[in-house]
Amino acid sequence: MAAGSTYTPIATTTVSGILTTVVTFNSISGSYTDLVLVASGKNGVATENLELQINNDTGANYSRTVLSGNGTSATSSRATGQTKIRLDVTAYWDTTNISNDVIQFLNYSNTTTYKTVLCRANNAGIGTDATVGLWRSTAAIIRLDLYPTIASGDYFAAGSTFTLYGIAAA
Amino acid sequence: MIGAITAGLFSTGVAASTNSYESIATTVVGSGGTSTITFSSIPSTYKHLQIRYFAQTNRGTYGVDSSLVRVGASSADTGANYSRHNLYGDGSAAYAGGTASATSWTGVNDFGTSTGGIFGVGIFDILDYQNTNKNKTMRELSGVDHNGAVGGFQTGTVTLNSGGWYSTTAIGYIEIKSQTGNSFTQYSSFALYGIKG
Numbered sequence: 001m002a003a004g005s006t007y008t009p010i011a012t013t014t015v016s017g018i019l020t021t022v023v024t025f026n027s028i029s030g031s032y033t034d035l036v037l038v039a040s041g042k043n044g045v046a047t048e049n050l051e052l053q054i055n056n057d058t059g060a061n062y063s064r065t066v067l068s069g070n071g072t073s074a075t076s077s078r079a080t081g082q083t084k085i086r087l088d089v090t091a092y093w094d095t096t097n098i099s100n101d102v103i104q105f106l107n108y109s110n111t112t113t114y115k116t117v118l119c120r121a122n123n124a125g126i127g128t129d130a131t132v133g134l135w136r137s138t139a140a141i142i143r144l145d146l147y148p149t150i151a152s153g154d155y156f157a158a159g160s161t162f163t164l165y166g167i168a169a170a
Numbered sequence: 171m172i173g174a175i176t177a178g179l180f181s182t183g184v185a186a187s188t189n190s191y192e193s194i195a196t197t198v199v200g201s202g203g204t205s206t207i208t209f210s211s212i213p214s215t216y217k218h219l220q221i222r223y224f225a226q227t228n229r230g231t232y233g234v235d236s237s238l239v240r241v242g243a244s245s246a247d248t249g250a251n252y253s254r255h256n257l258y259g260d261g262s263a264a265y266a267g268g269t270a271s272a273t274s275w276t277g278v279n280d281f282g283t284s285t286g287g288i289f290g291v292g293i294f295d296i297l298d299y300q301n302t303n304k305n306k307t308m309r310e311l312s313g314v315d316h317n318g319a320v321g322g323f324q325t326g327t328v329t330l331n332s333g334g335w336y337s338t339t340a341i342g343y344i345e346i347k348s349q350t351g352n353s354f355t356q357y358s359s360f361a362l363y364g365i366k367g
Contacts, residue, residue: 006363007191033196033361034222063317065326067259074266076259078326080318104311106291107224112357116224116282116291118313118328130259132313132328134288167222169361170193 041160217367233286233320
């Protein structure tokens with residue numbers, strides 16, 4: 001017996017012409033079971049990766065394991081003790097091709113366990129990634145910050161979009 | 171609808187939206203743990219199914235455990251009617267594998283373990299599950315990360331998985347276990363959703 005429709009849009013940000021160095025979703029409701037964040041866009045100035053910080057935690061509490069393909073080979077990498085989760089490695093955001101990152105936050109509002117994040121990233125001109133990220137905190141996720149970060153001064157290209165959805169289980 | 175475990179521990183209601191993605195049922199594992207997650211009497215009113223899970227088993231030594239999934243009309247088909255292929259990375263290299271004429275769908279390191287202290291997460295899609303004119307296919311994205319090693323044993327993995335069930339029977343039953351025979355621990359959750367066509 002179905003409990004009713006879900007997969008509800010929570011908020012959308014479309015980057016304007018203003019130099020946008022971070023996109024923030026704040027005061028996220030705990031009313032859902034999972035969150036899905038769909039990011040689609042380009043970098044404004046360079047080739048960079050999309051990175052995620054949760055609840056404004058700037059500590060070295062993040063890690064990731066990545067599976068990547070670039071049209072020639074498949075590779076895997078890991079980074080531990082990071083200050084953000086890098087969501088794409090090969091399918092990075094550049095100034096030419098649109099990159100798409102679909103990020104899954106499962107059981108995001110529980111206060112018992114660390115949080116694990118899944119991401120599928122694509123850049124049709126470059127490659128594709130599957131990433132699992134860990135945030136070592138038992139706090140409920142209430143804020144997400146997305147950065148185009150490796151070098152300072154980078155920004156998202158105008159027209160880049162970020163949409164957050166909520167999914168509620170029966 | 172679901173197995174023996176209390177449902178809805180973390181579930182909270184929200185206002186219904188008008189889209190075609192619906193929650194069907196959820197199992198949240200209680201303090202006693204359980205070895206099998208079951209969805210039965212699955213409605214036939216959808217085009218596709220999706221299972222979103224957050225799971226850990228009590229496997230010792232290793233930081234990860236793998237899934238074993240069977241489907242059927244009203245019970246699990248245990249015949250050699252399944253196949254699967256996977257592509258996964260463990261932080262050092264990428265690997266690929268596959269099995270034909272298998273007795274289940276099997277994932278690769280989908281679940282965390284109490285040994286590693288982390289829950290794995292994943293999403294199963296079972297496509298066109300009611301179609302009686304073709305065999306059934308599934309795909310899965312899953313991952314576990316531990317911020318490094320868990321005693322040097324299988325520390326974390328991200329996996330892309332695909333599977334076939336060689337039957338034209340409509341799927342009304344799904345069963346999920348640990349491939350190593352271990353039990354799911356408290357707070358593990360499995361949520362079944364239907365997507366209309």
